[in-house]
């Protein structure tokens with residue numbers, strides 16, 4: 346199930362000493378359940394990691410995707426065998442809720458606690474964390490439900506939780522809050538905070554949708570033409586034009602990843618010289634792989650770096666999408682041929698994840714009431730087209746559009762400009778050359794100033810991909 350976007354609205358809860366006492370007991374019961382689940386998950390993890398089946402999986406190669414699939418299948422079997430999974434822990438929590446703890450914590454809240462404990466222990470397995478910590482008295486400060494149907498729920502501006510009704514302070518003048526209260530509540534979280542020595546409780550409503558946009562972030566409706574290249578992005582809107590590198594901030598970390606990949610390979614070869622043919626390829630047939638401590642250390646560094654890269658990419662994509670949507674929410678672009686790029690530039694361009702970027706753009710544009718219109722390159726071929734109707738084939742290395750009619754412009758910017766004038770004729774897309782030619786005198790200075798800005802930004806290190 347795809348995750349829909351969500352945002353959080355936090356409200357203070359109205360409590361008295363009796364309600365606080367009840368809540369404190371429930372949070373204490375929640376803490377005991379958490380620690381029990383944590384202990385159980387650690388026990389299961391240790392049994393699993395000492396098992397033959399898990400150690401065998403550790404030694405399996407993981408260079409190709411088939412090898413990785415086979416390996417993760419083995420890991421999956423080991424996890425299932427020792428009940429090291431979120432769902433197995435849900436079963437476990439069902440059992441311990443049969444004790445006095447069940448009176449304080451409903452089954453959904455209990456399951457969420459088990460999930461939290463499992464995730465904490467699982468982090469040590471996948472190398473995201475060194476160790477786990479049991480929670481001491483008063484250290485568990487949030488509890489949440491699974492959905493808004495049972496357990497901790499939000500009903501008529503109140504929190505309901507097995508026999509409890511808790512009012513919330515709602516400031517109806519606060520736009521952020523009233524915006525939130527109009528949205529569907531996915532689930533509800535209760536937070537305990539100590540403020541100036543006093544315990545206070547808050548409710549967090551995890552709402553479906555996008556958060557309230559402050560005035561300065563409000564989007565202007567307008568048409569945007571985009572051109573996405575393997576390493577560049579060009580944009581033309583009513584507000585102007587932009588030419589930039591696409592997520593070049595990721596280049597450094599990608600280089601580090603490449604270096605580690607080579608190191609891993611070297612270490613694996615050094616540890617297992619008998620598994621390779623004289624020409625360097627891996628021998629066929631069943632093999633035993635020996636992993637040195639150093640190799641495993643590099644491997645976890647490698648995995649960490651990948652995770653870092655993914656997180657960084659996500660934030661760069663998010664920023665770029667928000668920036669674009671500030672100038673318009675109807676976006677026109679050619680469907681990018683990622684496979685075609687790969688053929689020319691190799692798989693290494695994947696780390697910028699342009700298709701993931703487009704998915705995010707679609708999601709946020711639609712959430713803002715706009716849309717993204719993608720048309721196939723085969724029907725529009727914008728990089729070959731001119732507003733005069735002439736068509737001329739250009740190889741990727743030609744970065745400038747020059748036509749006999751006198752039009753001259755940077756290729757990516759010109760494609761982005763043309764994208765604004767693509768019309769949909771019942772599913773068939775074509776370039777409206779009349780409107781293109783009519784708008785050109787207005788847009789032309791935009792393209793010029795976009796190039797000046799880009800030159801300014803990159804100065805001496807101006808990338809060859811711009812062709813300027």
Ligand SMILES: [Zn+2]
Nearest residue numbers: 731733748750
């Ligand atoms: Zn022309």
